[in-house]
Amino acid sequence: MAIGALGGTIASTSDADDGSEIVPTLSAERLVAAVPGLGAIATVRAETLAQLPSPSLDEPTVLRTLRWARDAVDAGAAGVVITQGTDTLEESAYLLDLFWDRPEPLVLTGAMRSAQAAGADGPANLLTAVRCALAPGSRERGALVAFDDEVHQARWVAKTDSMSTSAFRSAGFGPIGRCVEAEVVYGVPASRAPALDLPSADTPDTPDPRVPLLATYLGDDGHVLDAVRDSGVDGVVIAGFGAGHVSAAMARAVGRAAERMPVVFASRTGSGPTGRAMYGYPGSEIDLLARGAIGAGWLPPVKARLLLWALLATGPADTARLRDELTARGTP
Missing domain, CATH: 3.40.50.40 (Rossmann fold)
Structure with missing residues (x-):
């Protein structure tokens, strides 16, 4: 199992006594270490890909993450989990989904509360995402979002609340799966659209269209x-x-x-x-x-x-x- 960390609230801490002014500081290794029982269900290779707040992510960063994820599954990973901030998670997930051409699951997750907050939801979401990435039923579904014990298709999921820990919804269609007692259960058969051809590797000539x-x-x-x-x-x-x-x-x-x-x-x-x-x-x-x-x-x-x-x-x-x-x- 490969876990790549991009930053966001799930990796954020504060130096203030009241826990305010949080910024991304935690490495992928520290995120993994904070999840009880994770080592018992998967052998994890964790790597910090970036330490960015969610609004600072962009398409080139997401495509570099996708190439890293492809290399991970080509090297033998059963699945990949990406952690990032929630503000742009619905967009990163869909961009990854458009180009993800492997049968292995690619699962995104994050957190609404910082790592130091009471009731931090990051460890639980990361554990659910790993379980999702390991589940046989997650194969051939493209990129998925695992959050608050629900599994959503990247194409439909959206952040619909600015503060709630159950911020993600798939309007019109709902989640396609749930994590119940450590088991990921799907209510619909696996399906996905054909992957697009991935743009050429990062060079000065890599296309980066301006689409407002x-x-x-x-x-x-x-x-x-x-x-x-x-x-x-x-x-x-x-x-x-x-x-x-x-x-x-x-x-x-x-x-x-x-x-x-x-x-x-x-x-x-x-x-x-x-x-x-x-x-x-x-x-x-x-x-x-x-x-x-x-x-x-x-x-x-x-x-x-x-x-x-x-x-x-x-x-x-x-x-x-x-x-x-x-x-x-x-x-x-």
Whole structure:
């Protein structure tokens, strides 16, 4: 079993008497040592890959982590666990899932309370993640998130609470498994989308597309999207109202942007898909599709952005290719 640590709350401590101002300090080895009974269920190789707060992670760091995980299973690891901060865990998990091409489980976890806090949840979450990574039923499921004794698919999981120890939910679909009395039990058969080709190893020429995410709002006139379009980005994702809707003025900006680059629209609601054929007013899903934008389906905005980034990093910005991939991966 291989465990890679990236930092986050699970690895954070404080020098203050009241436990405030925590920062990532603990190594992977110290995280493992703090989990009672872990050594009895697995032989662990732990490595500190980074000591970063969750918001400081980025796509190149996540892809380096993925290459490390691939090397670990190629060297004989039965599975891999990655620990990191929870703020971006849903994004890291999905980016890893897009490129994870091994049958072995790749499981992410973290904590909502620091290592020094009363009732720290990091050790329990790490133990659940290891059990998940060792479970035969976890194979061929891609990247998973194990948190608070639940197991979620990377594609649907999201952090839905800023403080609760049960912060992660999969809106619309729920968790696919649970850890009960040390056993990981799944309620659905194993399935996964085909892995994308991993971009070339880190070099100065490694693709790193610029794909911003814009949330629309009451009275949005499209001027921010026009500015983004003119800044030289490679694509953009719009978090729209309801089933992916925007104002009439924003719709015109979407059309202008779609003439230059891929534009994807998703729903900002937190649950449910983008529409395809219900509304016909300017700014509706039918209108945006006619202007050349692509619907994200069931993918939430942050996942749609990662998918667009990954597709642009690994191939041409071909509209048909992008639409096909978003349709396939945005469908349950």
